[in-house]
C-alpha cells in the first residue's frame with residue numbers, strides 16, 4: 001500500500017506539472033468508482049462474515065464425527081454424515097466463489113475507467129499536439145506517467161477486497177476476545193468458616209426452560225446428604241451450582257454461611273473433590289491423570305489407587321501407572337475410568353465430597369469395594385451424594401428428594417419410608433422393594 005500510494009502521488013504530481021487539464025481528463029471517471037467500490041466492499045464483508053460462521057459449523061461437525069466415530073459406524077451413518085458435511089462445504093465453496101467474483105469487479109472497473117481516461121487524454125492531447133500548441137515530448141512524458149500509475153491503482157483497488165475479508169475475520173476474532181466470562185470470581189481468599197451448604201429458593205433456567213424452581217435445602221457439615229430424584233430433576237445441576245459451573249438466576253447458594261460467589265474461584269473449587277457422571281480423562285499417563293498437576297508422595301498415590309481399586313487393573317499392566325490413558329482416556333474401560341476419577345478424589349482430599357453416580361459404572365463386586373473406600377473417605381467429611389442405588393442412599397444422614405427442580409421431601413431413609421410419600425414410591429418403583 002505504501003509503495004503504491006507513494007508512486008501514485010509522485011506520478012500524478014508529474015502529470016499535473018505537465019498539464020493540469022490533461023490530468024483532470026484522465027481522472028474524470030475516478031469518482032464513478034466510489035459507489036460501486038463501497039457496495040462491493042459491503043457485500044464482501046457480509047459474505048465473509050456468513051462464511052466464517054458456516055466455517056465454525058464445519059469445525060463443530062468434524063469434531064462431532066471424529067469423536068463419535070464409533071456411533072457413526074455402528075449406526076451406519078457414513079452416508080448421512082458425508083451428506084451433512086458436504087452441504088456445509090458446498091455452502092462455503094459457493095460463498096468463496098461469490099466473494100472472489102465480486103472481488104474481481106473492482107480491478108475490472110478500474111481498468112475500464114482508466115481506459116476511458118486514456119481515450120480522453122489521447123483525444124485532447126492528440127489534438128493539441130497536431131495543432132502544435134503542445135510538444136510531442138510533453139505528451140509522451142505525460143502519457144508515460146499516467147501509464148505507470150495504472151498498475152498501482154489497480155493493485156490498490158484489489159486490496160479493498162482483501163481488506164474487507166480480513167476485517168470480517170478480525171471482527172469474529174474480537175468477538176471472542178471481548179467476551180466476558182459469565183462466571184466472575186469473587187474476592188474472598190480465606191477458605192469458608194465451615195463446610196455447611198445451604199441452598200435458598202434457588203431458581204435456574206436453561207434457555208427459558210426452568211430446571212430449578214425454588215430449590216431449598218441444607219447439607220450439614222460432616223454429614224452425608226443424598227440427593228434423590230428422577231432423571232433430569234436437577235441433581236447434577238446442584239453440584240454445578242456449588243462449584244460455580246453455573247450461577248443461579250435467583251436465590252442463594254451458601255457455603256459456610258456465605259454466597260459461593262463471594263469466594264475466589266480457586267479457593268471455592270479447592271473445597272470440593274468431585275466424582276462426576278462423566279469423568280474427563282486426558283491423553284497422559286494414568287499417574288498424571290490421577291495427580292492432575294498436583295504433587296504427591298508415592299505412598300499417598302499408592303494409598304489412593306488401592307482404595308479406589310485402581311491397582312486391580314494397573315498392576316497387571318507392563319508399564320503400570322505410566323501407561324498412557326489414550327485420547328480422552330479411550331484406552332480404559334468405563335469402570336476403569338470411574339475408578340481413576342475416584343482415586344483422584346481420594347488423593348485430592350478436599351473438605352467436601354461431591355459424588356455423582358460415582359460407582360454407577362462398576363460391577364456389583366467392585367462397587368462394594370469402592371463404596372467402602374468412599375465411605376471411609378466421606379466419614380466425618382461433608383458429602384453430597386447422588387445415587388440411584390438404595391444401598392448408598394439409605395446410609396445417608398439425610399435424604400433430599402428432588403422432583404422437577406423442587407424439594408418434595410427430606411429426612412432419613414426410615415422417616416421417608418414411614419411417611420410413604422414420593423421417596424417411598426421412588427424406592428418401590430426404582431429398586432423394586
Ligand SMILES: Nc1ncnc2c1ncn2[C@@H]1O[C@H](COP(=O)(O)OP(=O)(O)OP(=O)(O)O)[C@@H](O)[C@H]1O
Nearest residue numbers: 206207211229230231232233234235236237238277
Ligand atoms: N448445559 C445445559 N444446557 C441446557 N440444559 C441443561 C444443561 N444442563 C442441564 N440441563 C437440563 O437441566 C435439567 C436437569 O439436569 P441435571 O443434569 O441436573 O439432571 P439430573 O437430576 O442430574 O439427572 P440424571 O439423574 O439423569 O443425571 C435437565 O432437564 C437437563 O436437560
Ligand SMILES: [Mg+2]
Nearest residue numbers: 235236277356
Ligand atoms: Mg445427573
